[in-house]
Amino acid sequence: MNPNQTVEDESHPSITAASRRIQCLSLHLTPLPPSQPSPQLNMLTCAKAANKLEVDKVSLSTYMRGKNRDIQEKIIEFFESRPDLQTPVGVSMNEHRELCMRQLVALVREAKIKPFRYVVDDPAKYFAITEAIGSIDVSLGIKLGVQFSLWGGSVLNLGTEKHRDKYFDGIDNLDYPGCFAMTELHHGSNVQGLQTTATFDPVTDEFIIDTPNDGAIKWWIGNASVHGKFATVFAKLILPTHDSKKVSDMGVHAFIIPIRDLNTLQTLPGIEIHDCGHKVGLNGVDNGALRFRSVRIPRDNLLNRFGDVSQDGKYTSSLPTINKRFAAMLGELVGGRVGLAYASVGFLKISVTIAVRYSLLRQQFGPPEQPEVSILDYQSQQHKLMPMLASSYAFHFATQYLVQKYSEMKKMHDEQLVADVHALSAGLKAYVTSYTAKSLSTCREACGGHGYAAVNRFGSLRNDHDIFQTFEGDNTVLMQQVAADLLKQYKDKFQGGTLSVTWNYLRESMNTYLSQPNPIIARWESADHLRDPKFQLDAFRVSVIFVIVHYRFIV
Known part of the structure; x- marks a missing residue:
């Protein structure tokens, strides 16, 4: 039906009603310019437009x-x-x-x-x-x-x-669309517990990839159901020994496995692909499940940066233990966690922008015989939206800092920097995604009934974002990792003898004192002082301590 068709052109009541709805929706989505005013719907200007602050x-x-x-x-x-x-x-x-x-x-x-x-x-x-x-x-x-x-x-x-x-x-130009097959049906966060095996066969110089049970099926694998031609598969590397009854488990490694023919797109022998079906959100991503039945791949398909296998079955690595190799491997994959934190801030920016703009345009109630008031002028609306607006700026700069540290880590490969990025990305990913998940609902509520329309995106944003709290590590598990890192840092401060610990404490205290702006030279009320990042950081620390003490007192 043509949305520009007039109601008078239709005779049937149901068609007339449908045409009227389409006309109304069309005006919502593509409002007429001022030169063609519509008697049905006029765009409102922002309340108090004459007094609004001009921003470059x-x-x-x-x-x-x-x-x-x-x-x-x-x-x-x-x-x-x-x-x-x-x-x-x-x-x-x-x-x-x-x-x-x-x-x-x-x-x-x-x-x-x-x-x-x-x-x-x-x-x-x-x-x-x-x-x-x-x-x-x-x-x-x-x-x-x-x-x-x-x-x-x-x-x-x-x-x-x-x-x-x-x-x-091939990856760059999309000739080789691929998957990342780490998560299994029974193992997500506990990557070291993965059950898929890659057993080396020295006779054929191949690895044999097997899914030993249903719990080891690779699950929720993006690009697997429809478009993927390759997969990076994480599996336990198994090497034969001189004793035919024993094998050596070298820990989890990554392997490149073709899953579909490059030309016909047919599933390759030994590989089973199943569709994970409808999800709460992100239904444009073709998530699938992968099962491997004695799939043979060349030895060169082992991603061998941290561990390699020779043709005669000997294992070599620059890292001495399974745990160190595993930590190095996961350290190289922390970029996904960085990206999720960064992307979650994008959700927050979009939703807050929509809610604030709506709140400026929507007017309701007001003094008798006077124009109605923009709902953003009400404190209840400000208390909902302004903290989220401020947080979107704070998170923007926090995640930019995280990306900066991540970029440095990729160039320098410093162990301490790797540990810092791991802890920072875990904490920010968990905190930002949890905050954004709650904020999406608040923004929808702040827009009343209009926020419930699908075209306003709150529903799709909320559903698509929800999994961010689980992607790349469950938020609860990530926060536990952050807590463990903070406790380690706290413990490290008290390493050594009594004299050295006392001296370190006094030195840090004096550095903090000397770094604070002198209240005699720079008055506490001055703009320079209030905008000084060091003062703001000190104020934030005092605020956090107050909250902690207050919480403990109440509890």
């Missing part, structure tokens, strides 16, 4: 997004110019999956934006691209992350030069 939006945007602003705007302009690539409301799961693949192909091959090239060399640019893509369609953002950060990143970070030479171009 270009300067603010440049400051916030920095050198990657241009590529983000290029992405957004590209998709805005392509209505055929925009995700419609109410799209079916199968249509959404195919649309996401078309969107990704168009981004790489038509818009000529190649995210894979920045995964290692310029992570800040890569995460800026994913943020812009996530604002188009979150499913597309996740599919991009699976292809380039997880599947592609595992090849770059866990493999060696031979793997980069063989797979880089």
Whole structure:
């Protein structure tokens, strides 16, 4: 039905009602310009428009997004110019999956934006691209992350030069769409407990990949159900010994396994692929389950940066123990956690922007015989939205700092920096995603009944984001890791004899005292003092201590 068709053109009552609804929706989505005023719907201006604060939006945007602003705007302009690539409301799961693949192909091959090239060399640019893509369609953002950060990143970070030479171009141009097969039906956070096996056969110079039981089926694997041709599979590396009754378990390693024929897309022998079906959100991502039945792969398909196997079955590694190799492997995969924290802030920015704009436009109640008041002028609305607006800025800069430290880690490979990034990414990912999950519901409520319309995105944002609290580590488990790291740092402060511990305490206290602005030279009320980052950090510390003491007192 043509939405511009007039109601008078229809005679049947049900058709007339449907036409009226379509007309109304059309005006909501594409309001007429001021030169063509509509008697049915007029756009309201912001309350108190004459008194609003003028902000240099270009300067603010440049400051916030920095050198990657241009590529983000290029992405957004590209998709805005392509209505055929925009995700419609109410799209079916199968249509959404195919649309996401078309969107990704168009981004790489038509818009000529190649995210894979920045995964290692310029992570800040890569995460800026994913943020812009996530604002188009979150499913597309996740599919991009699976292809380039997880599947592609595992090849770059866990493999060696031979793997980069063989797979880089195919991953980069999407000839080799792939999966990241770590999670199993019975094992998620406990990666060392994975049950899939990769047994070396020295006679054929191959690894034999097996799924020993139903609990070891690789589960929730993005790109597996429809589009993936390869998978990075995490499995226990098993080596035969001189005693035929015994084998050596060398711990979890990563292997490249072809899962579909490159030309026919048929599933390869020994591999079973099942569809995980509808999910709460992210239905544009084709999650699947993988089972391996004696699948043979060449020895070269072992991603051997941290451990290798020779043709005669001998194992070599620069790291002496299974635990050290496992820690090094996971350390190289921390980028996924960094990306989730960064992306979650993007959700918060979008939802707060929608809610604040609505609250400025929506007017309700007011003094007798006077214009109604913008609902953002009410304290109850401010208490809902302003802390979230402030938090979105705080989280933006916090995750930018995390990306900066992650970029340094990728270049320097310093052990202490690796530990710091691990703890910081775990804490920020857990805190930011939990905060954003609650904020999405608050933003919907702040927009009243209008926030319940699917076109306003709160429902899809909330559903798509919900899994972020589980992706790359359950938030509760991650917070426990952060607590363990903080306790270790606290313990380290008291290592050594009594004299050295006392001296370290006095030295740190004196450094803190000397770093504080002198209250005699810089008055406490001055703008310079109040804007001093050191003062703000001190104030935050006092606030945290007060909250802790107050909480303990109440409990």
